[in-house]
Amino acid sequence: MNKLALPIAIFALIASAGSFFFLQSSSELVYVDVNKLLDGYKRTAIVKAEFDEKAKVMKSNVDSLVANWQDELKAYEKERSSMSIKEVELKQELLANKQQQINNYQQAVQKQLVEEDKKITQTVINDINDFVKEYGKTKGYKVIFGATGNGTIMYGEESSDLTGQVLEELNAEFEGK
Numbered sequence: 001m002n003k004l005a006l007p008i009a010i011f012a013l014i015a016s017a018g019s020f021f022f023l024q025s026s027s028e029l030v031y032v033d034v035n036k037l038l039d040g041y042k043r044t045a046i047v048k049a050e051f052d053e054k055a056k057v058m059k060s061n062v063d064s065l066v067a068n069w070q071d072e073l074k075a076y077e078k079e080r081s082s083m084s085i086k087e088v089e090l091k092q093e094l095l096a097n098k099q100q101q102i103n104n105y106q107q108a109v110q111k112q113l114v115e116e117d118k119k120i121t122q123t124v125i126n127d128i129n130d131f132v133k134e135y136g137k138t139k140g141y142k143v144i145f146g147a148t149g150n151g152t153i154m155y156g157e158e159s160s161d162l163t164g165q166v167l168e169e170l171n172a173e174f175e176g177k
Contacts, residue, residue, distance in 0.1 A: 031145035031156050033163045037128050040167045043174050047120050054116075058109050065102050072098070131170050135162075 038044055076091050083091065136144045144162065147153035 028141075028160065029143065029145065029156075030141055030160045030162050031147050031153050032132060032166050033161065034128075034146045034148045036163045037132075037167055037170065038124065040171070041124065041128060041174070042171045043127065044124050047124060051117060051120055055113050058113065062102070062106050062109055065105065069095070069098055069102055127174075128170065131173065132166060135166055135169065 073095055076095060080088060080091075132144055132146075136142075145153055145156075147156065
């Protein structure tokens with residue numbers, strides 16, 4: 001019985017040491033740089049270009065309204081001396097109302113652009129988060145941390161940085177859609 005106990009004990013020791021090292025490597029702490037993923041993700045550039053084009057058109061509309069108002073103001077200033085007091089008061093009121101409407105429209109456009117920017121950014125972030133979640137499951141990671149540059153991960157070994165690998169597969173999946 002003693003002859004059998006020593007090999008079993010050695011086998012158990014080797015098995016426990018092996019499982020310890022195996023479990024240690026599979027629970028390796030890894031991270032991705034969220035900002036690099038966001039910047040390097042090809043969909044981000046496409047969505048941003050579409051947003052910039054829409055913002056340009058909306059700002060152009062506002063600029064056109066402002067230019068028209070300024071033209072009306074210049075015309076009023078030229079004609080003012082030939083107008084009656086009642087006409088001057090009426091024109092000033094009309095110009096003031098129009099300026100207020102333009103200001104309100106400009107604020108509404110700005111608010112809409114800010115909200116839309118948040119919405120599309122969140123959509124891209126959701127895509128990245130969903131992909132990283134599936135990537136982690138597929139690759140067998142228990143946890144993938146996200147470094148954002150504001151103190152969430154102060155240091156990480158380069159070997160623990162999955163950003164490049166994730167970004168490559170994320171873009172490949174996007175281009176395949």
